[in-house]
Amino acid sequence: MVAELNILGNGPARTRRTEAKASSGVDLGPLEGWIGFHLRLAQNASFQAFAREARGIDLSPGRFAVLMLIGRNPGISQTALSRANARDKSSLTPVLDDLERRKLIKRTRTRRDRRSYQLTLTPAGDRLLQQLTACAERHDANLDRIIGTKNKARFLQTLKKLIAELAGDERANGASRERD
Amino acid sequence: MVAELNILGNGPARTRRTEAKASSGVDLGPLEGWIGFHLRLAQNASFQAFAREARGIDLSPGRFAVLMLIGRNPGISQTALSRANARDKSSLTPVLDDLERRKLIKRTRTRRDRRSYQLTLTPAGDRLLQQLTACAERHDANLDRIIGTKNKARFLQTLKKLIAELAGDERANGASRERD
């Protein structure tokens, strides 16, 4: 589980190569200043930090968002869930299979539309969601500590702007994306 | 077990369906304010935007960083490259196989240490790298336009801080890690 995120020496001693070298002595070149590269690293780091916070809980972090979204939107369909989670619906199938097998969620067929399912948490699922929410709160507090509560708001705003604008470009640029 | 999304969180408690919804009509709940969730979305969007910028070039965006790192650090070993790129060394093997097969890089065994390779770009690899660099510069300029040149510096700094601090936590938190 331990990844070797060893880049970007931003603090530790032994930083003589202030130039373009990171702690590993590798020249990142233009990557040093590129957003996309660091977005990936940050996402990675954040993911692992949360996984650490939630270790000991038998549920991968990726499933947490699913559980949360079902908890907040009881009766939601798989398609709506996949949209909210920004993943293809097909990647949801095995996840929900697993959560259902572990009796954390329930898939109920409706008589109105027998194609779709209504997703709900079981009591066990709700309990687990609450445990994970506690982990997430610790993690979030951690981020606050790191980047500062004030900066966090601005940071989040910039992230959202990036997301919205790039998604808009996508549409303008020809790649098709279904709209709602 | 570690390769997907990333959630953090905290949040109010409200369990109603049709209200305070995001664009898709779904209540994101606490996810709305969580860094990790939006980091994932932003990374995703940025990745796709770059892919769009570089479409028409026969090289996936994921390989671009590899090419760049080799170009800036001729003779680098696969292990050092994997660290700089923050990916497991095993994921590098098929990528380098492919790049080598396409005559973009060269793997040279050294007599000093016959376990390792020295990676270098071929002239073709160097030409391709320059094409991709141009794409990346357009992409980066695009990001500048979106978030503003001034904010970009702060944004990048926050990203780096996040990366560095969370990686530091990893060590403090018990995950064993080889010395450096």
Next chain:
DNA sequence: CTGCAATAGTTGGGAGTTAAACTATTCTGC
């Protein structure tokens, strides 16, 4: 009712990732 488009969910293929086991080589201590 019949035919056909649209929708919900599943399946399969390909790409990318990690962790662990493995091979080959180098290093260390005796």
Next chain:
DNA sequence: GCAGAATAGTTTAACTCCCAACTATTGCAG
């Protein structure tokens, strides 16, 4: 030297993801 630890790279298995094709159901002409 030689045994054993450490290191460089590869392989394998399992996982997540997307996209495209598929099945089943619904809705809508006609």
